[in-house]
Amino acid sequence: MLFYQPLTNICLKFYLYFLYKKVYIMVVTRFAPSPTGYLHIGGLRTALFSYLWARRNGGKFYLRIEDTDKKRNSQAAAEAILNAFEWLGLEADGEIVYQSERDDIYAKYIKQLLDEGKAYKCYMSKEELDALRQTQMENKERTMYDGRYRDFDGTPPEGIEPVIRIKAPQTGEIIVHDGVKGDVSFQAEDILDDFVIARADGSPTYNLVVAIDDALMGINEVIRGDDHLSNTPKQIVVYEALGFDVPKFYHVPMIHNAQGKKLSKRDGATDVMAYKDMGYLPEALLNFLVRLGWSHGDQEIFSMDEMKELFDPKDINKSASIYNTEKLDWLNAHYIKNTPNDTLVALLKDFDMKLEEHDKKEILLDALKERAKTLKELANMLVEILDAPTQYDPKASKKAFKSNAIEVLERFANSLEEVQELHLPVDYHHVMEKVVNEMEIGFGKIGNPLRVALLGKMSGPGLDVVMAVLGPDETLARIAKAVLAHAQD
RNA sequence: GGCCCCGUCGUCUAGCGGUUAGGAUCCAUGGUUUUCAUCCAUGUUACAGGAGUUCAAUUCUCCUCGGGGUCACCA
Numbered sequence: 001m002l003f004y005q006p007l008t009n010i011c012l013k014f015y016l017y018f019l020y021k022k023v024y025i026m027v028v029t030r031f032a033p034s035p036t037g038y039l040h041i042g043g044l045r046t047a048l049f050s051y052l053w054a055r056r057n058g059g060k061f062y063l064r065i066e067d068t069d070k071k072r073n074s075q076a077a078a079e080a081i082l083n084a085f086e087w088l089g090l091e092a093d094g095e096i097v098y099q100s101e102r103d104d105i106y107a108k109y110i111k112q113l114l115d116e117g118k119a120y121k122c123y124m125s126k127e128e129l130d131a132l133r134q135t136q137m138e139n140k141e142r143t144m145y146d147g148r149y150r151d152f153d154g155t156p157p158e159g160i161e162p163v164i165r166i167k168a169p170q171t172g173e174i175i176v177h178d179g180v181k182g183d184v185s186f187q188a189e190d191i192l193d194d195f196v197i198a199r200a201d202g203s204p205t206y207n208l209v210v211a212i213d214d215a216l217m218g219i220n221e222v223i224r225g226d227d228h229l230s231n232t233p234k235q236i237v238v239y240e241a242l243g244f245d246v247p248k249f250y251h252v253p254m255i256h257n258a259q260g261k262k263l264s265k266r267d268g269a270t271d272v273m274a275y276k277d278m279g280y281l282p283e284a285l286l287n288f289l290v291r292l293g294w295s296h297g298d299q300e301i302f303s304m305d306e307m308k309e310l311f312d313p314k315d316i317n318k319s320a321s322i323y324n325t326e327k328l329d330w331l332n333a334h335y336i337k338n339t340p341n342d343t344l345v346a347l348l349k350d351f352d353m354k355l356e357e358h359d360k361k362e363i364l365l366d367a368l369k370e371r372a373k374t375l376k377e378l379a380n381m382l383v384e385i386l387d388a389p390t391q392y393d394p395k396a397s398k399k400a401f402k403s404n405a406i407e408v409l410e411r412f413a414n415s416l417e418e419v420q421e422l423h424l425p426v427d428y429h430h431v432m433e434k435v436v437n438e439m440e441i442g443f444g445k446i447g448n449p450l451r452v453a454l455l456g457k458m459s460g461p462g463l464d465v466v467m468a469v470l471g472p473d474e475t476l477a478r479i480a481k482a483v484l485a486h487a488q489d
Numbered sequence: 490g491g492c493c494c495c496g497u498c499g500u501c502u503a504g505c506g507g508u509u510a511g512g513a514u515c516c517a518u519g520g521u522u523u524u525c526a527u528c529c530a531u532g533u534u535a536c537a538g539g540a541g542u543u544c545a546a547u548u549c550u551c552c553u554c555g556g557g558g559u560c561a562c563c564a
């Protein structure tokens with residue numbers, strides 16, 4: 001009795017704690033790509049991490065298109081990103097936010113900063129700035145704005161549209177509390193200057209708008225690439241100047257190419273949709289990416305439900321990983337094996353393979369899906385069976401058609417013709433067995449030439465399956481053709 | 490170059506002071522199969538280096554080396 005009182009107390013406390021976490025500090029994450037091209041592998045992984053973390057906590061996952069740079073962005077690129085999300089089944093909550101539609105919001109905050117004396121107009125020309133940078137570099141100093149207009153109250157120079165700079169702290173320490181890297185501290189004098197928050201044309205810059213949008217959208221957990229880590233102090237300056245709460249950051253390590261450099265578009269096969277074209281399944285790609293830089297013990301296979309249940313950014317690795325798709329092939333093969341046949345039939349349409357009407361499609365796919373690494377491979381295998389061989393691999397012919405192979409094939413053809421009902425693989429198997437027994441030969445003596453006759457090569461699925469799929473007429477036709485072709489030798 | 494981050498099998502990773510350093514992939518070998526693939530079994534391969542702390546360091550600290558990121562009126 002003595003035990004129960006404190007125990008229920010503790011339980012109650014835990015219950016209230018989790019209730020509080022769920023209701024009052026709902027996890028809100030986002031993915032914020034700039035639409036300069038297709039969605040790439042690295043972006044997808046951070047998007048996936050953000051998505052999973054929000055889903056695990058019953059929170060929100062928002063999508064924001066960072067299209068403030070009108071010269072480099074395109075609507076097509078934004079749509080490409082959306083297409084990729086759709087293919088992968090990642091659903092963003094709420095409306096998609098486009099930064100290009102929010103100029104008035106940013107203008108309001110820029111004005112606020114100006115009014116409060118936290119930002120100022122800088123009339124330095126580009127040429128002057130370049131010259132300053134040049135001399136700093138020659139003197140091996142850090143290149144930074146020198147703050148010459150920070151406290152300027154004279155008459156501004158003629159003919160220069162000013163940029164707006166924020167008054168950043170000049171001394172002191174800025175600490176990024178990062179969920180992956182731990183606390184990372186920066187010295188203001190090392191990294192900060194009064195950076196530009198609005199260009200001469202009035203348009204806001206990146207470090208300003210991310211902070212504003214993240215704050216306004218209620219983002220409290222930012223998961224992004226660690227190439228942003230050194231931007232973070234600047235954004236913290238903005239958060240603090242505007243009086244916003246600083247979110248929790250998780251800076252996930254980069255994905256590197258084989259040369260150990262940041263994965264870029266030049267590395268090829270970084271377009272997410274290219275994986276669709278190559279015949280990869282969304283679940284395989286997602287499973288592959290979730291394990292790149294993250295792990296949950298020894299587990300390798302994660303269904304989407306498991307990911308949503310188990311993903312935790314605290315388990316993200318600190319170090320960069322190299323992009324190597326060997327494991328992706330293995331995962332894809334695994335998922336193809338476990339995909340229902342009717343789903344495969346639908347998927348194969350994208351690879352010019354129409355199987356809906358085929359009465360033996362179940363037998364065919366059961367046999368072939370064990371063997372394919374990609375849907376494309378699967379489609380090719382199907383073609384290789386469904387279409388009669390146009391030529392015989394010379395090596396295979398030589399190996400298979402020695403001694404009495406032709407006699408064996410003819411015996412087999414005759415035996416096949418005697419049987420009335422031929423439907424299932426096992427029906428054909430019986431005929432093969434019969435011939436083997438009658439002629440007192442090994443299975444290989446019939447299997448090899450028959451395989452070459454039916455498929456033109458020495459590899460492939462079980463012959464009984466192939467014949468059941470082709471039916472007796474086509475089987476006999478292919479045998480006859482092969483006998484003819486090899487009899488001339 | 491300044492600042493910041495990182496360093497366990499080829500690759501993805503487990504490890505959170507005491508382990509024969511584990512799993513997966515890849516590769517090799519064997520088994521299964523009429524063949525190939527699948528599948529199963531087995532095997533090769535790793536704590537960057539050096540100091541320190543400790544009875545004990547892959548694990549903690551420092552240094553060196555190596556790799557990466559970032560330094561815009563790009564995002």
